[in-house]
Amino acid sequence: MTESLKIAVAGLGTVGAGVLKLLAEQADVIEQRCGRRIEVVAVSARSRGKDRGVDLSTVEWYDDPVKLAAHPGADVVVELIGGSEGAAKETVETALEAGRHVVTANKALLAHHGTELAAKAESKGLAVAFEAAVAGGIPIIKGLREGLAGNRVSEVHGILNGTCNYILTEMRTTGRDFADVLADAQKLGYAEADPSFDIDGVDAAHKLAVLTSVAFGTPVDFGNVYVEGIRHVSALDFDYADALGYRIKLLGIARRTEQGIEQRVHPCMVPKAAPIAAVDGVFNAVIAQGDFVDRVLFVGRGAGAGPTASAVVADLMDVARGRFTPTFGVPAAQLSKAQPSPMEARRGAYYVRLMVVDRPGVIADIAAAMRDQNVSMEQFLQRGRAPGEAVPVVLTTHDTNEAAMQRALATIGAKEAVVEPPRMIRIEQF
């Protein structure tokens, strides 16, 4: 029997406690599958007294995670603190300095510093494993990096934030407003007290930046992710989406185009029949398009103690088995920088919702603004009439260019008869 793999866990929140619980409950299968035990030798968290439902009596306690990272008896440091800077970053850097493998669930850290951390780890023959950082329990990092390793990936897209997907699903099924559903989600613990990280798309963008690197073998480029959240999606949009045959999802999309690599997070309308349209509630989903394998879809829980712990422990078991690949699938030094494709270059269809004064000539003005930018309208919907008052008007376009669309919307938004800023949702035909 090989010696046990010794781990130090920094951060004992929901996920940290879940990891300890999993390691305790599944000790027998883990040993059988890895040929060795995984043993927690040290932990670190903010409050020592808190009951986490696991026995920590035989484990060394550190108040400071950075000190824990250099614990002499550990083979692996598990970083579950979170955040792109500060304690999390220092903990990971210290662990690598000290020659420890790192397993982390920290997408913010990887989105901002992934390439440097990978280079540092690889220079020392160490792993930085992060299955839990993207799409929770779904083994998508392994799936892409190993399962689809023989493919050139041309696109990866998915539902990467369970909070947003929960809110959008609730809005659709209950007809309620965004603010209302968000308040409920906060009460249920599905959304944070400060929800902006989730609902403004930042969390999904972190994950997308990491996913892009794994899919395309490029350095992590969070700065070039276009990000737009779900605050402006209204109850009305769901009615129209339904009538038009679409569902509304917050998607992260990374695509290799002729211009370079496109990375964007924003609300999308997707056809009801698209497999991803059926992924509701807190579930996440990722679709990868490879040249040989074609489309592969992965669906599962994107957050929560159990699913995230499942992903963290899968990484630990890979390390225990001595099986790990370069962080992003190819050695950090060989990640090849790609030109970012700007958002203005996006091509596709658009859904636009306007509040306009119901009087003759307004629609003709809007149509003219579109025509002037060479944007071709596909459908136009005005339900009900209220002469002289503001009414919602919805239109969809044929495939066009983002820059042209933005110019058309600026012109339309400036018109006196258009009483609210135009709202636009991009249509993706998967």
Place this chain on the structure above:
Amino acid sequence: MTESLKIAVAGLGTVGAGVLKLLAEQADVIEQRCGRRIEVVAVSARSRGKDRGVDLSTVEWYDDPVKLAAHPGADVVVELIGGSEGAAKETVETALEAGRHVVTANKALLAHHGTELAAKAESKGLAVAFEAAVAGGIPIIKGLREGLAGNRVSEVHGILNGTCNYILTEMRTTGRDFADVLADAQKLGYAEADPSFDIDGVDAAHKLAVLTSVAFGTPVDFGNVYVEGIRHVSALDFDYADALGYRIKLLGIARRTEQGIEQRVHPCMVPKAAPIAAVDGVFNAVIAQGDFVDRVLFVGRGAGAGPTASAVVADLMDVARGRFTPTFGVPAAQLSKAQPSPMEARRGAYYVRLMVVDRPGVIADIAAAMRDQNVSMEQFLQRGRAPGEAVPVVLTTHDTNEAAMQRALATIGAKEAVVEPPRMIRIEQF
């Protein structure tokens, strides 16, 4: 740079040619991702002259795959011959004897001899890798064995045969009969000239037996898979399924129950809203239920040159990276035999279609036969009337026991007013 991984390929049909094509076209990314090249040093197939669209001029040719298996220069033998006995089996055995790793797409071989082959390989520190044997391009073996390694899996089920799923999808969307759609599928190359392997469920059963081992850590037990194909699914069943809110799918289901391990392949009615219900055409899908991760769904192409080659090459890249686990996730010697749970112990709901003479008392007789076996009816449908003639009658039951259901059907089938053998489709509420 490490030396190249040298492979010998036995079998150059659709998949074999696909593998050679992939290795040639992606040589650069493979080398970058593995840190070494994968080099084809020898091949074997039935006809040497055939143009396979790849250059074989620098490769050693063998007429006999078993001789190829002992090729002195190969690190890995890729077996793409197929079949559980004969040349395929001899090739794999010879390769392992000679100290070669084996990568195979052969589900029949693994279903019949998987445990022994795994034991033989492991005794010599060799890999037997078989991602391509189950669900084509979907990285489900890796997903289960590594991605969900920290979980105890309680159930795995899926659409494991693309031919059947294509036929069932066509029957549903066109309203045509089984025989008619099958003939078309044969013309299109989606079904073999002798289709029984696919449509009688044997191929799906092979895959299920392998999947069960990986999911539960048990020796492969093909002999205890209950198998029922799709020949008896009629156009009528699709009408009724639609009315009742179901889709019809041929599923493979493996479940840990109180009785032991249940393995079964048969047509199922699944709720339209179940994610698997939306997987149409030649696509495959697998859902695994783990205790920490909860449900994870994988969808992708289950056959074809590209997807299957993608899976074969993923295995080769694992070997090239020196990353491989025991064949079934735990060492063959530690696979723990489980009691098979007999089909008679299945619990669930049932859909039954009968052709009965339309006259008073017949339905009462049927209801009595059900009641006598304690089977509780949920719905009853007789559309249209034709006094004195045979009409279809459909009923569904509440959850009941397979043995009781079979006894009730035997009684019903023996009645003079029931003019065709009763047809039954099990309802699965995922």
